[in-house]
Amino acid sequence: MYPINYREDANRKELGKDLETIASLVRTVEETPDPIPAEVEGTIPTWLNGSLLRNGPAKFEFGDTHYNHWFDGMALLHKFKIEKGQVTYMSRFLRSDAYKKNSERNRIMVSEIGTVSMDDPCKSIFQRFFTRFEMIKPTDNGNVNIVKYKGDYYLCTETNLIHRVNPENLETMEQVDWSTFVAVNAVSAHPHYDPDGTSFNMGNSVGGRGATYNIIRVPPEKEDAEDTLKGAKILCSITPVNKFQPSYYHSFAMSKNYVVFIEQPVKIDIMKIIACFVKSKPLCDAVYWDPKQNTILHLINKHTGEVSPVKYFCKPLANFHQINAFEEDGFLMVDLCCFDDGRALDIYFLQNLRKSGKALDEVYNSMSRALPRRYVLPLHVTDDTPVDLNLNTRPSSTATCIKTKKNVVFCQHEDLHGDDIHEYGGLEFPHINYEQYNTKPYRYFYGCGFRHLFGDSLLKMDLKDKTFKVWYQKGLFPSEPVFVPSPNALEEDDGVILSVVLSPSQDKGTFVLVLNAKTFEELGRANVPVNMPYHFHGVFHASA
Template sequence: MALLHQFKISNGQVTYKSRFLSSDSYQGNKEHNRITVSEFGTVTMPDPCKNVFQRFVSRFELPKPTDNGNVSFVNYKGDYYVSTETSLMHRVDPETLESTKKVDWSKFVAVNGATAHPHTEPDGTAYNMGNSYTSKGAYYNIIRVPPTKSTAEDTLEGATILCSIPSVDKTKPSYYHSFAMSENYVVFIEQPIKMNLLKIVTGKLRGKSIGDGFFWDPKLNTIFHLIHKQTGEVSSIKYLAKPLSTFHQINAYEENDFLILDMCASDDGQAIANFNIQNLRKSGEALDEVYNTLCRVFPRRFVLPLNVDHETPFNQNLNNRPDSAAISIRIAKNKVFCTHEDLHGEDLHLYGGLEFPQINYSKYNTKPYRYFYGCGFRHLVGDSLIKMDLHGNRMKVWEQPGVYPSEPVFVPSPNATEEDDGVVLSVVITPNKDKSTFLLVLDAKTFEELGRAMVPVSIPYGFHGTFNATT
C-alpha cells in the first residue's frame, strides 16, 4: 500500500514523517484484513463470508481500478497528487501528507488510466498519456492540463485530449510507463510489451492478476510517434527501431532539424516479471541465478530526422551530426528505421546498467544538456548512485556495501550558473535491522557526500520522489 514519506530540511535540522495514503483500497484492505482490490501483481479473492453462489458470481465482475497511488508524486496546477497507472489519483497536502481529495481522470477526459510520469512546461502546463478502450479498439491519448486553477477546488478542470493514436493491434495495446517531450513534440514510444485486454478483463474469473495479461513480443518493432504539442497533429513519419523495452526516458530536445531522444532501455521486455514474489523470496544461489538472468537497462540515444519529405533519400544514414554513432535510415515512404548509440562506456557494465534517470529538469528538460543521474542495478534494487557526463560518457559513482539508494533527486543551488551546481538527494535503506535508514546528500558536481540524516525507523524500498521548495 502507498506509504508517503517526507524529509523536511530547515534551519540545519532534518525531520521525517510518513503516512499511509488513506485510499479506498487501503481502507478496504484494513477493514477486511485481506486484499480487496486487484492490482498489478495481486488478484483479490472472493469474500469468504459470502455464500458459494455469491463468491461464484463475484468472479464475473470487471476489475475495479485501484486508487492506491504508490508510484509517484506528481504536480498539476500547483497541487501535489500521488498517482499510480489507473484513472484515480489523490490530491495530498505536502505538509501533512493527508489526502484532501480523490480525483478521477475519466470524469474530465476519455481515458481509462494515465501514467504517473507527466511532463510540465515552465508555465505549468502539463502533458500526460492515457489509454482508452472502445468498441473500435484501444487508443493512446495525449492529455494536456492547463497551468492554473480557476477556483480553489479546481483539480483537472480544463484538461483536454490533444490527440488519439489507434493501437496497431486493437485488442493488444502496448504498455507504457512514461513518454518523452521536446520543445515542440510529445514522443510516444509504442513498445513490444503488450497487454492482452481479454486476459485482463477475465483475470478475476481465472484467478489471475492484471500482470498476467502482459507479455513481451520480440517479433514486433518499436515505434516512435511524434505529436506536435500545439496542433495535436501526429507526424505521418513513423520512426522504427528494433524491439526494446523502456520505462523511463532521460530527456528529449530538438537541434538542427533533429529530435534527440535519450532513454533507459533494454533489448528484453521481461523486466515486468523481475519483482514477482517468487523471485523476491529467493536467496543464495537461487537469487544469484535471478540476478544473472535479469535484463540489463542502459542509457541510449536515438536521433530522429524531422524534415523527412519526398526528396529525402532512401537507404542512407540521415544522421549527419558530428560525433554521433546513431543511425537513421529512410526505408519506405513514411518510415525511418533508427539504431541507437550508447550513452555510456564499458565501465557502466560493472554496475549492472542504469535506471531511474534524473536531470536538472527545471532548466534543461527539452533542452541540450550534459549530465544525468541514476541508480546502478547489479541487484533487483538499486545498489549505487551514478552521475553520467555526456562529454566523453564519463561516470562518477557513490556506493556503500549493504545499502540500497532510491532514485536520485537533483536540487539546483539558488542562483546556479552551471548545470550540475546543486545537490543530489537519495533515501538509502538497508536490510540490516541494527542499521539506520538515512537521507543522503551528495554534491552534484563532485558526487562527494556532504552529509546524511539518520532515521531510526525502517523504511521500505521505494521508487520515485520529488523535491518541493518552500519558504
C-alpha cells in the first residue's frame, strides 16, 4: 500500500460505526515449532538479516475453563527469520509454570489478572477454604514483551518472574526471579538501555507498611554463562502518595541523565488485592481510575540515584507507553502516549472483544483515545525561581510549566499532533529509531492508529510540522511497528518498518509487512500460512 493523505481518504467510515468483528484475533492457535517458509511478494531488502521476535497471548482456554481477559492468555513467542530476502516462521508457547500446570490438569490452575484459577475438584472443601488464605505465587506467564538483559533474551509480564529463552529455537530456558536479586514484587515489562548495555527498570515492593516504587539498574557485563540478573541493584526508592494505593505503571521514561517515573491516577488498592485472594475475585478488581488526582512526574538522577525534590504535576492522565525523553537547553522533554481516562483495562475483556455489530461499536466508543503529547520540565528550579510564570522559554513549544509553590511545578502539555490524527483513532504502540535517538532530540516516531479496538493502521509522525504518513488497508490489523536502520544510515528515518499484519476475515491471512521508513511505501510482504492472535510487543534480533 502507498501512503495516503488523510484529506484524500473521503470514503472512510465514521469512527466507531459498523466495526468489523475481531473475534478471530483473540482465539487459541497452535504453535509452529518447525520453521515453515513464507511466500514473498515484492522485495525485502537483502541487507535485512535477522529475526523479528514477537510475543503475546495465544491460548485462552484449558479444557472447559476459559480466560476472561485478553491479558490472561498463555504466552506464544513468534519468530520471523529474514535472510537474503526470504522469510521463515516458527512459534513456541512459553513453557512457564502456569502453562505446564494448566496443561497437566487441562484446566486453569494459575490465576491471571482477569481470571481466578479454578478450584481443583480433587481438593476437599476444607482444603479449598484454607487455600484462600495462602500467599498465592504470581503468574510467570510472560506474555507482554521480549527484552534483553546482559545480552540474553527474556519473556516477561509485570510480575517478578521472567523466563530466559533461546532466540534461535525459541525454547524456554530457566525461570528467573527478580526478588532473588532485588527486593521487588513486580517489575515493568519495558526496560530502557544505555549505549553501553546498562539497563534500567522499575519494580514495586509491597509489605506491611505499604508499597514503594523502585528504580533498578542492571549492569551490562556477565560474569559467566549462568549469570542472569546478578549485580542488579535498586538505584533509589520513591514513596507513593498513598502507600496502600500505589499507581499502576506499564513503562517509564528515560533521558541521558534522568529516569522519569509517571505516577498516574490509575491506582492499585492493596487491601482489595488481599480481598480478591480471599473472595476468589480477579486482581483487576483492585485496579481503579481516580480522575480527582493529578499525575506526578518524578525525576531520578541515573548516576547518583538522587530523587529530585521538585515534583512536576499535570492533569490526570493514563499512560502505557512513552515515546522518548531528552534534555536540551536546561529542559527535559518527556513525550508520552496519553489517555484522558484510565479505564482501558476494563475494555479488553474477551467478552467485549468477541462482540459484533452495534455492541462492538459501543465498546469502542466507550474508550478514550491515546494521543502523543510532550511535557516540558525545567531542570533548574530553585527557591529563587519565580512563581506563577511560564518557565518554558523554548519559542517553538506551546507547553507550559509554572512553579506554583516551593518544589512544585504544574505542567500543561503540548500536542505532538494535528487535528487529523483523530481520524485515525489516535496513536499507540510508539516506536523510534531507538539505538541512535533514544534519550536524544529526534524528529520521527511510528505507531498504530486505533480506529478499532486493535491497531488498524500504521502511522509515521513528523515532529517538525506535526504531520504524518499512513499505511492502511481495509480489513487488516498491523501490530506494533519496529524500526530497523539501514546499514551505514546517515538519516534518522533511513531504514525499514516491520509489522506483523493480521486479517480476521481471512483464514491464515498473516504476513510480515516491510515498509520504507522514509516514504512509508510498501517494499514487500511475506505471507505466512498460519492463524495468529493479535499480540503485544517484540524486537528485531539482528544476525551476527
